[in-house]
Amino acid sequence: MKKLGLMGGTFDPIHKAHIEIARRAREQYGLDEVIFMTSGNPPHKKNERVTDAVMRLNMVRLAVFGIDGFSASSYEVDKPDYSYSVNTLKWLRRRHPEDEIYFLIGEDSLAYIEEWYHPSEILKLCTVLVYPRESMESLKRVLAEKKALLGGDIRIIDAPVYDISSTKIRSMIAGGQDASYMLDKRVYEYIKDNRLYGSETDEG
Numbered sequence: 001m002k003k004l005g006l007m008g009g010t011f012d013p014i015h016k017a018h019i020e021i022a023r024r025a026r027e028q029y030g031l032d033e034v035i036f037m038t039s040g041n042p043p044h045k046k047n048e049r050v051t052d053a054v055m056r057l058n059m060v061r062l063a064v065f066g067i068d069g070f071s072a073s074s075y076e077v078d079k080p081d082y083s084y085s086v087n088t089l090k091w092l093r094r095r096h097p098e099d100e101i102y103f104l105i106g107e108d109s110l111a112y113i114e115e116w117y118h119p120s121e122i123l124k125l126c127t128v129l130v131y132p133r134e135s136m137e138s139l140k141r142v143l144a145e146k147k148a149l150l151g152g153d154i155r156i157i158d159a160p161v162y163d164i165s166s167t168k169i170r171s172m173i174a175g176g177q178d179a180s181y182m183l184d185k186r187v188y189e190y191i192k193d194n195r196l197y198g199s200e201t202d203e204g
């Protein structure tokens with residue numbers, strides 16, 4: 001029996017905090033593998049402009065390449081319909097019926113998990129691991145509230161609050177600022193080569 005972690009996200013773009021959080025979760029909970037699942041058609045962002053799914057997946061593949069125990073899945077990107085977490089977890093459970101599944105999410109996602117599609121079913125399919133976005137104290141409060149409301153096995157990933165976000169990276173790049181320190185070098189080069197987020201190439 002293996003312990004499998006699932007870290008889903010829009011990853012627009014994937015950054016160093018994503019990787020570090022997954023590393024910490026793997027170490028703290030003895031995960032054999034962390035699967036990075038790029039959202040293909042995220043329902044919670046249907047009114048927002050999102051970078052092409054294949055390009056976001058390519059960046060995830062670049063970011064996890066060569067890291068032991070990390071992999072990238074195209075399952076949600078390959079689907080034409082909305083990517084609901086409960087359906088992805090069911091798919092993973094069918095593929096790994098004997099394994100333990102751990103679902104990595106942020107404090108901000110946990111805060112409104114009751115509004116997700118079939119949240120009670122999500123909590124039956126996996127153990128939820130949550131990392132802080134505001135503070136460890138606020139995470140503990142949110143976690144206690146949601147466990148009282150929905151039950152389930154919800155645990156904390158011991159990690160600092162990283163001052164890194166995809167929104168911040170996109171804004172910095174669009175404004176001509178250097179965001180390379182927040183990104184894997186290969187991901188940063190991919191962004192430049194494809195002129196994502198309003199970036200220009202060195203030649204341009």
